[in-house]
Amino acid sequence: MSAKVSPSPPLYTTFLVYCALQVAFVSFLFSYYDIEVGPIIQPVVKWVIEKAEEIPLVKRTFELLRTLVIGDEVNEENTKTLKKSTPKQKEATVEVHPLDADLSYLPVFSSEQLSFFDGSRPSKDVCLALLGRVYNVQKGHKHYAPGGGYHFFAGRDATRAFVTGDFTEAGLIDDVSGLSHQDILGIQEWSNFYEKEYKLVGLLQGTYYDAEGHLTERMREVIGLIEDAKLWKAAQTKEAEVFPPCNSEWHKDSGGRVWCTTKSGGIHREWAGVPRKLFNPGTKTSRCACVKNFGPPLSNYADVDEEGTRGDLDNPNLREYPGCSPTSNSCKLQED
Structure with a gap:
């Protein structure tokens, strides 16, 4: 087996x-x-x-x-x-330097040195100065290099021209003397723009900074001018609320006309008002203002009747339009 x-x-x-x-x-x-x-x-x-x-x-x-x-x-x-839970990195915030900031740690350029950065030399970045601060604007090369629309600003400090629009050699200067409050505020806006958009790389010795990179007395004066302009702007805003600008039109055949509504001047309110000439004693200029014509006044002036019923009609800086009814909310402009 x-x-x-x-x-x-x-x-x-x-x-x-x-x-x-x-x-x-x-x-x-x-x-x-x-x-x-x-x-x-x-x-x-x-x-x-x-x-x-x-x-x-x-x-x-x-x-x-x-x-x-x-x-x-x-x-x-x-x-x-991890990818879902990890938050996205925020973009680095741009440091904005106040006008009175201590920037003496930055390199100081002479006017001649800055002129080498006008975009005409391929080996050098394009730079410009505003209020004595030097910014590298190379990323906007096509605008600031030769042939660009802003080339006249490159390699120099032409602060004044930013608000005057005078791009001649006489106008491309850093002096801001005699500029209006509105222009001074415009320069501050340009300064804020370059602070946010471009890198601050140095200072320009001269009007606004000395050879050590410290503020000059003139720079401190300009900072004061900016503060004054801000106060002026706030007063203008307040005045526009009390005396809103009139609507206006002009036709070749019928001439000019001013009138008031509850939205004229872009100021929304419950009353329309009547047109009046509002004079500025300081500048000796006038503009059309819509004036409240009932109840207590909104403006403050000498001998004001705070419990009155005529609104702001008795303000001494107001004048009626010739040939126009005092109670009309529309006035035809008379030829001078």
Whole structure:
């Protein structure tokens, strides 16, 4: 009687390990890519893996594979979560230097040195000065280089021309003497613009800064002019609320006309008022103002009747329009 021949243990184990590894690898691929193995294949795969895990070497291999696959998934998920939770970096804020700031740590240019940065030399960036502060405007090269619309500002301090529009050599200067409050405020606006848009790289020795980079007395005076202009602007705003500008029109055939509404001058209010000439004693100029003509006054002047019923009609700086009814809200302008 012949004995039943069985595979030797080493051969059986080697074969089972090989099959288990192949099945495990395919199984993990299916799992990783979310592929369904089906009702027939799945039990076979499960049986092979269970039998193979009885072998220590195969069990350790499975554990290693699980660690690698699951670990990659966890790392990928953590990366996605981190990307979602990490806030976007905000753009660096531009430092705006007040006009009275100590900037003596910056390099000081002479007028001759600054002239080399007028955009005519390819090896040098384009720079300009405003109120003695030197800005690198290279990023706006097409505007400030030769042929650009603002080239006349490059390589110099032409502060005055920013508000006068005089781009002749006589007008391209840094002196702001005699400018109006409105022009002074305009220069401050330009200064704020360059502070925010361009890099401050130095100071210009001369009117506004000395050789050590310290403020000159003239710079302090200009800072005072700016503060005065701000007060003037606030007063103008207040005056416009009390005496809103009139609407106006002019036609070749019918001439000019001024009139008042509850929205004239862009000032929204509950009353329309009547047109009057409002004189400025300081400048000896006048403009058309809509004047409240009932109830207590809004303006403050000498001998004002705060409990009056004529509004601001008695303000001494007001004049009626010739040939116009005092109670009309529209006046035709008479020829001088």
